[in-house]
Amino acid sequence: MMQAMGFDRILGGVCAPKGFLASGVSCGLKPDGRRDLAMVYSENTASAAAVFTTNQVKAAPVLLSRENVRGGTGRAVVVNSGNANAMTGERGMEDAAVMVAAAAESLGLPPEEVLVASTGPIGRYLDMDKLLGGIEQAAAELNPGGNTDAAKSIMTTDTYPKELAAEMEIGGEVVRIGAMAKGSGMIHPMLATMICVITTDVNLSPETMNGWLRQSVEWSFNRISVDGDRSTNDTVFMLANGSAHPGGYTMSREEESLLFRALCWLTGRLAMALVKDGEGSTKLLRIVVNGASSDEDAVRIARSIAGSNLVKCAFYGGIPGWGRIVAAAGASDVPVDLDNLSVFIGEYAVVQGGAPVETDPEDIARILAREEVEVTVEVGKGAGSAYFLTTDLTPRYVEFNASDKS
Amino acid sequence: MMQAMGFDRILGGVCAPKGFLASGVSCGLKPDGRRDLAMVYSENTASAAAVFTTNQVKAAPVLLSRENVRGGTGRAVVVNSGNANAMTGERGMEDAAVMVAAAAESLGLPPEEVLVASTGPIGRYLDMDKLLGGIEQAAAELNPGGNTDAAKSIMTTDTYPKELAAEMEIGGEVVRIGAMAKGSGMIHPMLATMICVITTDVNLSPETMNGWLRQSVEWSFNRISVDGDRSTNDTVFMLANGSAHPGGYTMSREEESLLFRALCWLTGRLAMALVKDGEGSTKLLRIVVNGASSDEDAVRIARSIAGSNLVKCAFYGGIPGWGRIVAAAGASDVPVDLDNLSVFIGEYAVVQGGAPVETDPEDIARILAREEVEVTVEVGKGAGSAYFLTTDLTPRYVEFNASDKS
Numbered sequence: 001m002m003q004a005m006g007f008d009r010i011l012g013g014v015c016a017p018k019g020f021l022a023s024g025v026s027c028g029l030k031p032d033g034r035r036d037l038a039m040v041y042s043e044n045t046a047s048a049a050a051v052f053t054t055n056q057v058k059a060a061p062v063l064l065s066r067e068n069v070r071g072g073t074g075r076a077v078v079v080n081s082g083n084a085n086a087m088t089g090e091r092g093m094e095d096a097a098v099m100v101a102a103a104a105e106s107l108g109l110p111p112e113e114v115l116v117a118s119t120g121p122i123g124r125y126l127d128m129d130k131l132l133g134g135i136e137q138a139a140a141e142l143n144p145g146g147n148t149d150a151a152k153s154i155m156t157t158d159t160y161p162k163e164l165a166a167e168m169e170i171g172g173e174v175v176r177i178g179a180m181a182k183g184s185g186m187i188h189p190m191l192a193t194m195i196c197v198i199t200t201d202v203n204l205s206p207e208t209m210n211g212w213l214r215q216s217v218e219w220s221f222n223r224i225s226v227d228g229d230r231s232t233n234d235t236v237f238m239l240a241n242g243s244a245h246p247g248g249y250t251m252s253r254e255e256e257s258l259l260f261r262a263l264c265w266l267t268g269r270l271a272m273a274l275v276k277d278g279e280g281s282t283k284l285l286r287i288v289v290n291g292a293s294s295d296e297d298a299v300r301i302a303r304s305i306a307g308s309n310l311v312k313c314a315f316y317g318g319i320p321g322w323g324r325i326v327a328a329a330g331a332s333d334v335p336v337d338l339d340n341l342s343v344f345i346g347e348y349a350v351v352q353g354g355a356p357v358e359t360d361p362e363d364i365a366r367i368l369a370r371e372e373v374e375v376t377v378e379v380g381k382g383a384g385s386a387y388f389l390t391t392d393l394t395p396r397y398v399e400f401n402a403s404d405k406s
Numbered sequence: 407m408m409q410a411m412g413f414d415r416i417l418g419g420v421c422a423p424k425g426f427l428a429s430g431v432s433c434g435l436k437p438d439g440r441r442d443l444a445m446v447y448s449e450n451t452a453s454a455a456a457v458f459t460t461n462q463v464k465a466a467p468v469l470l471s472r473e474n475v476r477g478g479t480g481r482a483v484v485v486n487s488g489n490a491n492a493m494t495g496e497r498g499m500e501d502a503a504v505m506v507a508a509a510a511e512s513l514g515l516p517p518e519e520v521l522v523a524s525t526g527p528i529g530r531y532l533d534m535d536k537l538l539g540g541i542e543q544a545a546a547e548l549n550p551g552g553n554t555d556a557a558k559s560i561m562t563t564d565t566y567p568k569e570l571a572a573e574m575e576i577g578g579e580v581v582r583i584g585a586m587a588k589g590s591g592m593i594h595p596m597l598a599t600m601i602c603v604i605t606t607d608v609n610l611s612p613e614t615m616n617g618w619l620r621q622s623v624e625w626s627f628n629r630i631s632v633d634g635d636r637s638t639n640d641t642v643f644m645l646a647n648g649s650a651h652p653g654g655y656t657m658s659r660e661e662e663s664l665l666f667r668a669l670c671w672l673t674g675r676l677a678m679a680l681v682k683d684g685e686g687s688t689k690l691l692r693i694v695v696n697g698a699s700s701d702e703d704a705v706r707i708a709r710s711i712a713g714s715n716l717v718k719c720a721f722y723g724g725i726p727g728w729g730r731i732v733a734a735a736g737a738s739d740v741p742v743d744l745d746n747l748s749v750f751i752g753e754y755a756v757v758q759g760g761a762p763v764e765t766d767p768e769d770i771a772r773i774l775a776r777e778e779v780e781v782t783v784e785v786g787k788g789a790g791s792a793y794f795l796t797t798d799l800t801p802r803y804v805e806f807n808a809s810d811k812s
Contacts, residue, residue, distance in 0.1 A: 057736030057744050057760075087732060087744070089761035122729030123762040232733055309715065309799075310807055317808025323528030326493060327638055330463030338463050338493070354463075355495035356529040393715075395801030401716055402723025 006168055007262045013147030013163030016178035017201035019043040019243035022146035024153030027134025029082030029120070029127060036082040037134035038153035038180075040197050041075065041107060041142050046241035047203070048074030048115065049210040051217045053193075053234035059086030060096040061116045062233060068100070068112050069237075072206030075113040077197050077237050078103045078138070079154045080131060081182070083120040086232040095126045102132050106139035117195050117235040119156055119183060151180040154195050158182050162273045166262045170255045175202045175244040177262050181270040193231030194221060194274060198266065202259060203242030203249065212260050213238050220267035223299075224275045225306050225390045236267075272389060280400045281391030283315055288376040289329075292384035297334040301377065302388035304332035312393035318368040320359075322350040329377055340380030346373065412574055413668045419553030419569030422584035423607035425449040425649035428552035430559030433540025435488030435526065435533060442488040443540035444559035444586075446603050447481065447513060447548050452647035453609075454480030454521065455616040457623045459599075459640035465492035466502040467522045468639060474506070474518050475643075478612030481519040483603050483643050484509045484544070485560045486537060487588070489526040492638040501532045508538050512545035523601050523641040525562055525589060557586040560601050564588050568679045572668045576661045581608045581650040583668050587676040599637030600627060600680060604672065608665060609648030609655065618666050619644050626673035629705075630681045631712050631796045642673075678795060686806045687797030689721055694782045695735075698790035703740040707783065708794035710738035718799035724774040726765075728756045735783055746786030752779065 015022050021041045029036040050069040052062050068074070078099065085092050096116060104111040118126070151161035165178035181196040198213075217236055242248070251259070276284055287306045292298035305311055308328035314321025322343045329336055338354035346367035349357050367373060391397075421428050427447045435442040456475040458468050474480070484505065491498050502522060510517040524532070547555075557567035571584035587602040604619075623642055648654070657665070682690055693712045698704035711717055714734035720727025728749045735742055744760035752773035755763050773779060797803075 055733060055736040056742050057732055087729060087757070087760060087762065089745075089759065122733070123757075232729075232736065313804050313807035316804060319808070323493060323638075326463055327461060327528070330461045330638065336462050339495075351493070351529075353495065354493060356493065393804055395804045398719050398722060398799055398801045398804060401719035402725070 005261065005265065006258045007166045008168070010165050010167050010176070012165045012178055013151055013180050014040050014178045014197055014199045015144050015147035016165035016167070017176040017199045017243065019201055019241050020199045021142040021144055022150040023138045023141040023143060024146060024149030025134055025137045025141060027137065028130040029080055035149065035153035036080055037138050038079045038150035039138040039142060040077040040150060040199065042239055042241040044241045044243060045073050045075060045113070046239040047072060047206045047209055049206055049213045049238045050115065051213055051236045053231060055232055057087070057232050059084055059118060059233040060088060060092035061085055061118045062235060063093065064096045064100060065115045065117065065235065068115055071112050073113060074115050074239055075109050076103055076107055077115045077239065078135065079117045079119070079195055079197070080134070081119050081154050081156050083118060083124055083126050084122050084233050085118040085126050086122045088123065088125055091125060095128055098128060099131060099135070102135045103139070106136055115237050117233065117237070119154065119193070119195050119233055122232060147178070147180065154180065154182040156183055157279055158277055160277065162270055164266050164269055166266060168258055168262060170202065170251060170259065171245055171249040173244045176200065177259065177266060179266045179270060181274060183274060193234050196221065196236040196267070196270060198236070198238040198263070200240045201242065201244040202240055202251070203245060204240040209238055209240055212263055216264045216267045219264060220271035223388050224271045225303070225388065275389045275391055278391045280394050280397030282394055283392040284372045285315055285390045285392065286372065286374045287388045287390065288374060288385070289379060290376065290385045291379040291381055292334065293382040294384040295386055296384070298384040298386035300334045301329050301332045301336070301379065302386050304328050305375070305377065306388040306390040309393055312390065315368065315373060316392035316394045318365065320345055320350060320364045320368065322356070325375060325377065326351060336379060337381065342378040344376040411667065411671065412664045413572045414574070416571050416573050416582065418571045418584055419557055419586050420446050420584045420603055420605045421550050421553035422571035422573070423582040423605045423649065425607055425647050426605045427548040427550055428556040429544045429547040429549060430552060430555030431540055431543045431547060433543065434536040435486055441555065441559035442486055443537070443544050444485045444556040445544040445548060446483040446556060446605065448645055448647040450647045450649060451479050451481055451519070452645040453478060453612045453615055455612055455619045455644045456521065457619055457642045459637055461638055463493070463638045465490055465524060465639045466494060466498035467491055467524045468641060469499065470502045470506060471521045471523065471641065474521055477518050479519060480521050480645055481515050482509055482513055483521045483645070484541065485523045485525070485601055485603070486540070487525050487560050487562050489524060489530055489532050490528045490639050491524040491532050492528040494529065494531055497531060501534055504534060505537060505541070508541045509545065512542055521643050523639065523643070525560065525599070525601055525639055528638060553584070553586065560586065560588040562589055563685055564683055566683065568676055570672050570675055572672065574664055574668060576608065576657060576665065577651055577655040579650045582606065583665065583672060585672045585676060587680060589680065599640050602627065602642040602673070602676060604642070604644040604669070606646045607648065607650040608646055608657070609651060610646040615644055615646055618669055622670045622673045625670055626677035629794050630677045631709070631794065681795045681797055684797045686800050686803030688800055689798040690778045691721055691796045691798065692778065692780045693794045693796065694780060694791070695785060696782065696791045697785040697787055698740065699788040700790040701792055704790040704792035706740045707735050707738045707742070707785065708792050710734050711781070711783065712794040712796040715799055718796065721774065721779060722798035722800045724771065726751055726756060726770045726774065728762070731781060731783065732757060742785060743787065748784040750782040
């Protein structure tokens with residue numbers, strides 16, 4: 001199936017592309033001694049692009065990296081877990097700047113080529129002694145097989161490290177793209193959310209990469225919801241160092257399309273992994289909306305359904321909550337024509353023309369017992385479609401988020 | 407305190423104003439035999455106004471009553487529980503029309519003077535034999551002390567009937583206003599939400615009453631959230647029959663203001679009662695936003711905080727989730743300046759100027775243990791303010807909404 005897509009899945013995560021090293025160390029920011037500092041480094045200067053949280057309250061490292069990425073080049077990404085450095089005021093900004101400066105010095109780079117991100121509890125100052133020790137150690141330990149250590153070091157409530165890579169042939173050379181990601185939602189008390197780092201050894205202009213990254217994030221990380229809250233720290237970085245074509249190479253339109261598809265595959269799969277690892281959930285819900293006037297309208301309807309606690313509780317309980325699904329569709333700000341509305345749970349129509357359809361309860365129960373349930377809403381207006389991934393809402397989710405300790 | 411407001415709380419609910427009768431009977435729509443059909447009747451023709459759900463998916467009785475109320479007069483309100491008559495297509499519209507016609511015939515009224523509402527499971531056809539029997543019985547049992555029977559008959563998952571009334575002196579006469587309400591959110595599987603019926607014996611034009619009703623609903627029922635979902639059936643009716651001033655009377659501006667305040671007191675108190683009776687909740691949260699650029703902005707920020715599952719879980723767990731509160735404020739679409747943001751839990755500042763404030767954990771724990779917790783967010787932009795009422799999110803809420811049986 002991969003080959004049919006024109007690329008193959010390979011191991012190696014962020015280190016799969018040529019010229020990238022990584023490391024992940026424990027410097028004591030996490031009280032339990034787990035790894036908490038990741039570094040990704042490109043041996044050449046790379047094009048850099050980033051997408052940040054749309055929450056108005058942005059953490060210090062987000063504000064700083066947003067400045068640094070404007071230059072369009074980058075060599076290193078440093079991510080700490082165990083502390084989000086968010087809502088830490090001026091001191092937090094200074095700490096983020098020191099974090100950049102220390103990494104730049106350890107790696108012999110100008111500070112503008114260092115991007116940083118932080119994830120963990122909000123509103124606490126970074127322990128800079130520990131952090132600086134960790135940066136020094138991580139720089140010393142950079143190696144071509146450090147990808148999984150790095151992926152582990154960015155974890156917070158994640159139960160396993162998430163990384164993925166693909167290779168394909170472009171311009172007569174094997175080129176690669178790799179990524180690591182963490183976090184699915186603000187699912188931990190005062191913890192900040194999702195971080196993703198993507199590397200590739202193709203040569204890309206910052207402008208092209210920026211456009212691709214925005215689009216692939218829109219189709220992946222912006223289509224998942226565990227609790228509906230956008231965090232203060234959400235960050236996706238991408239570096240492209242051109243190492244696959246040392247003599248330079250300009251991709252054809254077909255090759256660009258292939259690489260873009262591989263990027264979307266990476267981000268889409270990682271986004272799904274983040275949802276599945278959402279704390280306390282028992283089911284993955286895929287909400288598909290077809291027949292909207294536009295894709296944007298379809299997204300809004302799908303988001304409204306995916307964000308409904310009542311829908312999410314129904315799926316936890318294994319009950320066919322189509323009344324809730326229709327009500328949630330109607331509560332979106334997109335005009336919905338009830339007479340043209342159909343709802344499918346799995347392959348079974350439960351609503352057609354706005355009215356319930358007789359179904360065999362056992363058929364529906366069998367679908368609802370699955371770990372992945374697809375709900376399709378046909379709006380009957382046009383050709384716009386979209387999907388949204390979410391989880392069920394469970395008592396364990398509530399207990400988890402009601403505790404400060406986990 | 408009531409007298410300082412210019413009016414006194416009295417008993418009698420919707421029957422407190424002169425010339426109103428009510429009844430509540432059991433006709434078998436609820437399987438457990440509880441009362442399920444309420445009727446409120448005015449001995450004179452009354453001005454009528456109504457506010458309906460903003461959900462695009464509107465139940466048949468909503469569509470029909472929206473037409474009937476356009477005439478500006480009404481004599482009777484008929485509400486059944488046990489079945490929402492929502493998503494029932496053309497047959498549902500016909501059933502609603504038969505419900506109106508039957509009540510009109512029983513009461514000797516033109517159908518345009520009958521308003522109807524339904525609440526209960528979505529997507530099931532009404533059992534018209536039972537309903538029509540109930541209408542006949544309810545019409546026969548109308549009496550000046552039937553208010554509590556009526557309030558009981560509109561209950562679904564409510565644990566107690568909710569009614570309230572007040573009296574004041576206007577134009578040398580004692581005038582009264584009364585109300586009953588049910589339901590707090592779409593808290594039951596496929597159950598439709600809130601219904602409120604308000605009566606007064608003052609004479610009001612439909613236009614004035616319509617404006618007042620919209621404003622008072624905006625400040626009360628539109629400021630509560632249990633699960634964030636708007637239902638297909640939300641309805642607020644108001645009838646004003648002028649019986650207090652048989653010879654007619656035109657209120658002064660001060661008297662209008664007094665009556666409007668009494669209306670807002672009724673709707674505000676009933677809205678709070680609905681939130682408190684929200685299934686599975688343990689705490690009432692009052693989110694206050696001050697210092698926004700406008701009241702509308704303040705509402706949007708307050709709604710974003712009140713709608714955050716993470717905030718609601720934190721309060722269930724008794725943890726000071728101010729990081730979540732700030733993130734939720736930042737996730738609203740209203741510009742928020744972090745440097746000017748303060749958050750208070752009860753009377754204690756926990757965030758000032760966007761940074762955490764040292765507090766004694768025991769002080770905060772004492773506040774969080776209360777049944778009613780007030781969170782104040784100061785935005786530091788202008789004079790706009792608003793509040794929103796919500797509940798904590800609990801495992802019991804999830805279990806309740808994951809079950810089809812309760």
